[in-house]
Amino acid sequence: MSGDPPIRVVLAKLGLDGHDRGLKVVARILRDAGMEVVYLGLRQTTETIVDAVEQEDADVVGISMLNAGHLTLGPRIVDALAEAGLDVPVVIGGIVPDEDRPALADAGVAGVLGPGAPIEEVVAGIRDAVAARGR
Amino acid sequence: MVGDRTVAQLVAAARGGDRRAAARLLTLVEQGGQPADEVAGATHQLVDNAHVVGVTGPPGAGKSTLTAALTTLLADQGRRPAVLAVDPSSPLTGGAILGDRVRMVEATAAGVFIRSMATRGHAGGLALAVPGMVRVLDAAGFDPVVVETVGVGQVEVDVATAADTVLVVVTPGMGDAVQANKAGLLEVADLFAVNKSDRPNAADARRDLELMLDLSDMTGHRRAGSPGRPVIVSTVATTGGGVEELARAVDDHLEALVSSGSLAVRRQGRRSAEVRSRLDHLLLEASAAAVASASADGSAGREAPGATAQRLADHLLGGSDYTG
Amino acid sequence: MTEGPFRTLSGIPVEAVYGDGPLPGEFPYTRGVHPDMYRSRLWTMRMFAGFGTAEDTNARFRELLRSGGTGLSTAFDMPTLMGRDSDHEWAMGEVGRAGVAVDTVEDMADLFAGIDLGAVSTSMTINGPAPILLAMYVVVAEESGVERSRLAGTLQNDILKEYQAQKEYLFPPRPSVRLVTDVIRFTTAEMPRWNPVSVSGYHIREAGSTAAQELAFTLANGFAYVEAACAAGLPVDSFAPRLSFFNSHVDFFEEVGKFRAARRIWARWMRDRYGATDERSLKLRFHTQTAGVSLTAQQPEVNIARVALQALAGVMGGTQSLHTDSHDEALALPTAEAARIALRSQQVIAHETGVASVADPLGGSHYVEWMTDELERRAEEVFAHLDELGGGSLLEGVHAAIESGWFVGEIADAAYRYEREVNSGDRIVVGVNAFTEGNDSRQADLLRIDQETEDLQRRRLDAVRRSRDERAVATSLSRVAADAAEPTTNLLPALLEAVSVRATLGEVVDVLEGVFGTYVERTVV
Secondary structure (H helix, E strand, C coil): CCCCCCCEEEEEEECCCCCCHHHHHHHHHHHHCCCEEEEEEEEECHHHHHHHHHHHCCCEEEEEECCCCHHHHHHHHHHHHHHCCCCCCEEEEECCCHHHHHHHHHCCCCEEECCCCCHHHHHHHHHHHHHHCCC | CECCECHHHHHHHHHCCCHHHHHHHHHHHHHCHHHHHHHHHHHCCCCCCCCEEEEECCCCCCHHHHHHHHHHHHHHCCCECEEEEEECCCCCCCCEEECCHHHHHHHHHCCCEEEEEECCCCCCCHHHHHHHHHHHHHHCCCECEEEECCCCCHHHHHHHCCCCEEEEEECCCCCHHHHHHHCCHHHCCCEEEECCCCCCCHHHHHHHHHHHHHHHHHHCCCCCCCCCCCEEEECECCCCECHHHHHHHHHHHHHHHHHCCHHHHHHHHHHHHHHHHHHHHHHHHHHHHHHHHHHHCCHHHHCCHHHHHHHHHHHHHHCCCCCC | CCCCCCECCCCCECCCCCCCCCCCCCCCCCCCCCCCHHHCCCCEEEEEECCECHHHHHHHHHHHHHCCCCEEEEEECHHHHCCCCCCCHHHCCCCCCCCECCCCHHHHHHHCCCCCCCCCEEEEECCCCHHHHHHHHHHHHHHCCCCHHHCEEEECCCCHHHHHHHCCCCCCHHHHHHHHHHHHHHHHHHCCCEECCEEECHHHHHCCCCHHHHHHHHHHHHHHHHHHHHHCCCCHHHHCCCEEEEEECCCHHHHHHHHHHHHHHHHHHHHHHCCCCCHHHHCCEEEEEECHHHCCCCCCCHHHHHHHHHHHHHHHCCCCEEECCCCCCCCCCCCHHHHHHHHHHHHHHHHCCCHHHCCCCCCCCHHHHHHHHHHHHHHHHHHHHHHHHCCCCHHHHHHHHHHHCHHHHHHHHHHHHHHHHHHHCCCCCECCCECCCCCCCCCCCCCCCCHHHHHHHHHHHHHHHHHCCHHHHHHHHHHHHHHHHCCCCCCHHHHHHHHHCCCCHHHHHHHHHHHHCCCCCCCCC
16 A cells, blocks of 8 residues: 555446446445545436535546436536536546547546456546546 | 645635535545644634534444434534544555445435545554544534444444544344444443334344443443433434434433533543544654664664663653663 | 258258156246247247337337347336436436337337237336336227237336346335236236236346346245235236246356256246146246347457357247347447347347257256256255245345345445456456457447437427326326325226326326335445
8 A cells, every 4th residue: 555545536327327237346446446435326416426526525536327328428527526616537437439539538528438448447547537637 | 735725724714614625624634644733733723612423333233324314304403414434444455435425315415514434544543533534524613523433343432432422323133232232332322322123123122222231330331421321212214213312312412411511521531532542653653663773773682672672761751862 | 930840951850859857848847838849939039129219119110020020129218217207307318318218108109100019019128117108008009999908018017126236216115016016916807918027137147146146036036026916915826927037148058057947946936835836827938138248349240149149048048038139239229230130140040050949959968957956056045045034935035135235235246256357367258358359440330319319209298298188187196196005006097097198107106206205225335
């Protein structure tokens, strides 16, 4: 364990989708990588996520998206965090076709993790998003 | 400076209702070292307004659900509750899954401030870190400040005793009362909640507790400055049953502490305990460093261990010359 | 239908079955539920479909029927699955994306336009609001002149697995089980060709469970429903749930063993524990879907091979009906071309491989028989645990295990173990952690649902609201509330009335939530 404080991650799903297998696996992956995971789970709103990020002083937000809603919901959470004055990166994981990545980047999403991303890539994706924001 | 604000500015902002500022201060305290000391310096005289309530008990008792129901009720009554929810870090990786917040959805919706905290590798245990976190929340004007831990170990018992009021939550049928007793919780409890009391053996659980409290009456094992025998409240956290009664019992306990003069004594005791923890920690560090030096310079090999220890102690405590 | 005389490709005649011991069609049906299996009737090639508006899906249904599909299976969108109308705030961005949007009986009518409901068998994959969707289907049929007693099909309606795996629950467990038994009672009395519950393991497996857990949790749920329906006064032989829905995953022989063990366990328990005597109650028939979770986004064409092998396992395990996933489904809903290839895979198995000529062709294999026994043994351990938790009642044991998060914890542990195995390379997934050459291939054209679908659906919904009799709707909703408050009253009549006067799905669900409450999961990570 290094001397740096652990990265604090908020993990959540927006919208109605109830498939949380991937989110739970990521929670364990990040815990095993030494991070502190505030697990919000299913059916969160931008309000509940923003509250959590604020009170938990999170370094990064991870959202699982499997339902083709990422082009709508990704920008929505990025904007909600910005409006609340929280300069915290958002990483989207799940089913995101390659061709949508530029649009998400333009909307301010800090990173995208595709289906089947290996553990190292998940951990690096979160770490890189935090580092890039200079936290 | 933190971001674009100094600690003093953050404290002022937090006291003005800025939750982000309060959250940033909590982070500084968690970091320990100089940042934590700076926050402590800025907050230690702004405290003793919040009723600090420790909530502990065996796993699975429904502490988070009960804490959520309790704080939601208090928020609806116009109070400003905050919850510090402690979960263990993995000893192997140092990471943690903090899953209390997700069990307290109604509380966050009601405006309760919730901060999840991992045990990390806090040198000296949680007893060092939690008081500083509580101070921030107290200084920021939250009341009550609830510290919730899973209590089956000595560390958790220590954390609980850093509170004005300790609430122990047990459930029927799993021998929780006995487990709580073994963990030493009966000696520090001010209040009991028998949760999931809609279960068949709830009456038995209550009776077990009463019996154990009778024993404590006889042996005199009770928390210092206790205004009386702990009250037992039956609750069903998932439906809200008994939660109003619990809220009243919590308030009543504070009143009893005030009127008996025990509150001031307890709070002084908390401060002494924190000083003691920090001093012990400093001494441990100094001791380790001294022993390492004595081994390194070979002086330890030339004398009996007791003599080495005495020499090092004289140096550390009395300022005598170090070399043997 | 398959045709005799049955010969191999080279002309060698083959028997309907080989080996000694209990035969297919004989208790405990380990080797299959019919003596001739696929010689009498091939499995139903039932391809799951649904997206966009009812009209969009209707077109896909008709195309699949034209291509040789023999049954319909409906996928609904997330708002519909969660009992919300397309204009609910939670529906934004989700209308028509994961399936078809159904808000009122008008949508249901458009969904089956031009399809004779008396001639096809329809499966509806829906759970929380299942009774309401069934009511809509019945109203559409009757308004088109088909009596309810002629309707053939299946309602998934397996709410217990929602708390364990899929999380598409609405109300707390106990009132939800009451709704399931209401549907069982209703169909037993009035829709004899309808399967009221398809006890499902597919989702449990997709959530990360092992094969043994999938088997055990599914059958435990089935037994729980049996207990619930018996407690509601139904004789076990009058309704015994006959249909299950299993995953077909990638370890070939584990799957075959699982299907065989399922039939054996079911038959024994129904006869010995629940006292069923009618053969139809003892025979477990099932639908199989190939494992969505096994599909890779990397080199997606390779999924065609995976799916074909998984389909083969289902057939060699004796399935009654089969859905094959499309190769592009790791990234999106299937395109028409991909769905057609998936259907063709089944047709190759059925008509070219000869596998359908012999019942339980793997029976007698040392490995397969051992695997069947082993999976049965592991499942029995789970039943014993749940039985103990429930003090002798599997229904109570399942409720207790749901409440404590036991199922969810077991599944999450298994999912994480698998993840670590793949990550360390202990478990090879072609294209993901091995044989990755070819991964940079361009992603094929994917099916896209656009925002216009949502706007269109909202307009349709508005139109229905404007044209209906509001007083009749209000009256019908009051009746739903009153009947819901009476635990022994069957809700189906009130639901039929409400949907027939064009109450919306969301309106009915709101009323039910008012009576039953909503469910908040005790999250276990």
